[in-house]
Amino acid sequence: MLSKKTKYALHALTYLSKNRDKGPILINEISREYGISHKFLENILLELKKAGFLGSKKGKGGGYYMIKDPKDVPLSTVIRLLDGPIALLPCVSLNYYEPCEECQDQATCGLNSVMAQVRDETLKILKMKSLDDILKVE
């Protein structure tokens, strides 16, 4: 399941995408819009900025704004950033790999190969689908 953090991030990103022409947008505006606590959202937006999706401007008239084209923000990247691994097992995670303690031989582990398949199919979709694809209505 996606965490609220990730959902909030996606909400914020879609909101900022829809309002790209309006210049910097206040944290407060977004948090009010979606009922997210100001401070919690602050952290999320900061992460999104550090990841290169958003820009920001301080001081009066400041706020956050999209840097990237929504088409260039795959859902997989957002989910990984906020939620971590997409894979169902650490031993099949591409970005957060860890060997599994129990299984002796990964190459011949039946579960490993099934979960690698699941990961591949999931990623195929989440990499293809971008922010732009969920903008329609939301």
Next chain:
Amino acid sequence: MLSKKTKYALHALTYLSKNRDKGPILINEISREYGISHKFLENILLELKKAGFLGSKKGKGGGYYMIKDPKDVPLSTVIRLLDGPIALLPCVSLNYYEPCEECQDQATCGLNSVMAQVRDETLKILKMKSLDDILKVE
């Protein structure tokens, strides 16, 4: 990510599948084999029994044993039983559906439709693959 509970369940099931000819098998034997606490495993085996995968016999010479053919135990069923929903959003879960608070219109929600796709592809694999498929070596 799969919980330890689910992983333990899969381990127990594969162990019992491999030893189907040996009659009832002690909780202790399985817990020693995989380093799972006896009590925790007890709960898991009980759930698997109630779900109809396992049978049990009390008293001396008792233990747990497979009832179903491993071919008839899809991974999706085991995961759902122990871990709950497979979907990434409650609003696209087939077995644990809940509407999402934020989104106004599910029919036109872009995220909903993407996650439904992911669910479908994931389920396609996890329904097709059974316990039997992960028995090879493990």
Next chain:
DNA sequence: CATTTACCCTATAATATTGATGGGTTTTAT
């Protein structure tokens, strides 16, 4: 200079999930 607003850090608490434990009951074989 004063105000605004993002930025950064810490801490806390409430809640949920996950994993583990302890103690006792019932069934069964010998």
Next chain:
DNA sequence: ATAAAACCCATCAATATTATAGGGTAAATG
């Protein structure tokens, strides 16, 4: 009758998640 083992109940411990709060600093605007 005794011992073995599943069964059942309650609770706790550890961890992660979600959210809130407070304090301040830095930059930009007017």
